Amino acid sequence: MENKSLKGWLYLLPALILLGIFMVYPLIDVFVYSFEEGYNFASQTYYGTGTYNYSYVLHDPYFLQALKNTFLIVIITVPLSTGIALLISVALSSITKLRDFFQTVYFLPYVTNTLAIGMVFMILFKKTAYTDGMVNLLINAFGGSSVDFIEGPYWAKMFVMCFYTIWVVMPFKILILTSALASVNQNYYNAARVDGTGKFRIFTRITLPMISPSLFYLVITGFIGAFKAYSDEVALFGTNLNAAGMNTIVGYVYDMLYGDSGGFPSFASAAAIILFAIVLTITCINMLIRKKFVFV
């Protein structure tokens, strides 16, 4: 028996070592840094321990702005993208003609280069010396006045940000949901129809519970992904996110490490730990809800 478990650990060892080096050790390290004031990479020194780093970060207006942005992106994009993806997937699985074509269309953003997507969004939203951008042309056509989506008011930038995020995460969600829908045994639908179930009730009482594991997976990964948003912001608003007022928590961490205001690993660590705590809390809440609603 002992021999057997020894063998088991032996097989797990490579993965454990790699995970330990690249995941667990850095996490502990970051945790330690976050309590060391003014840590310096080069000299490996610091001048005190305590919660000062947290207090600084939590009072930093840039961090508070980043926190607000991140939460807005999470709250807006996760439900919207999941909901829209569900609608599209249901529509896709209920058509037979052109299904493959539309599936390809909806999956294209997934394989498109981020820079190319950035270009498209530039054409759509960016004001230049020559044009106000496609969307503004549309707004003008309907009699509205142009809005500067990239350098203009906060709500406009947030709109573009959320639009972009939803658009980028959609293909993966559609992929997961269409396959989840396809894997629901047709027999359940037949049984429900013979039992006299209406279409809407079939959807709410049969389809939704059956695909709920996939749906929940998407919600959890969606939350985590949205909390970690950073690169999309850079693609849209450039690297100086603080100036644009569109920074996110990950962006703040990055800036503290390497940005113009860089060289503050202690503050970066504290911000990273705060993000970790937030994501952990949200995921735990998700898991608790999952137990109640998801059929396994």
Next chain:
Amino acid sequence: MKIVLKNLTKKFPGRGRKAKDVIAVNNFDFEIPDGKLIGLLGPSGCGKSTALNLICGLLKPTEGKIFFDETDVTDLPPENRGVGMVFQNYALYPHLTVRQNIRFPLENLKGAERPSKEEMEKKVLFAAKLVQIEEYMDRKPKELSGGQQQRVAIARALVKMPRVLLMDEPLSNLDARLRLQTREEIRRIQKETGITTIFVTHDQDEAMSISDMIVVMEAGVVQQIGRPQDVYDEPVNLFVAKFLGTPPINLFRGEVRNQEIRIGDSVVGRAQGVADQEVTVGIRPEGFLLQEDGPLAVNMTALEVMGRDVSIVSTHKESLNPVIRSIISAENNVRAGAGPVRFAVKPNKLFIFRKDTGERL
């Protein structure tokens, strides 16, 4: 309720560009009397499940009409037909408990038809009691055995007291013992509720033992309809004769000459008014009588003892089956061992069929 099927035909488009349509059900014409238990019987792929799906409305017929009593339901979707169906794999909703599963069809009812909460509970309990599943009301389907799941499926199909109960191979997922037991249950439940019931099976024992009437199908065409015993005793063609009965009927190359049925040189029976021709001769296993001067001489190769009966396994050069099985009462004291044996043949267990069409003569 009476079910009338008129010229019911279902064609499926063939695979490939020039493929012909597949005719799953061909010109099905049948009236199912009220309150009876009907067995739809046939080998797999004969269109019996298709016929069932046409009756419940999951498939639309290519041609023909379906009537429930006098009402034409051909274009009615399944949700409006008021049928209950037990699926082959039961299709119990895995995320709902037994109670919720059984209650599900009731919750679909609208308006005046919709029972109050207490009534629903009562009906659910009644259906559960009928199939003796009331101890497991709060379990999920995967926590039940196959037989229990099957009973939940029946309860769910019965709870709204449908006008017609349809069952698609209801016993195929059960082990042999449970199958025997459950088929009796189905018979009992059908008797108690009096609901017109149609069930599909490829197992002739199952169909014969509990049905009021059986419908034998092959390749989308109804071969014979009748009481099980009648169909067994008077098969209309070679297919029906071969399909019914265990062990299966023994077939021989034979001929009719001067109104005598011959297998090789032996005259095994008489065929009044049949013109001289080559025929296929079928003899049921129980149609053989051990007789020292019997006309049919076979070469016995083995003896299978079954207790009450023994089965003599033998060969004959005109036999169309590799071996001939004849069931003889054990009281005949047959000695095991190889050698020639002579049989007489009971006339009512002997059938002759046209060699070309298989039609009974």
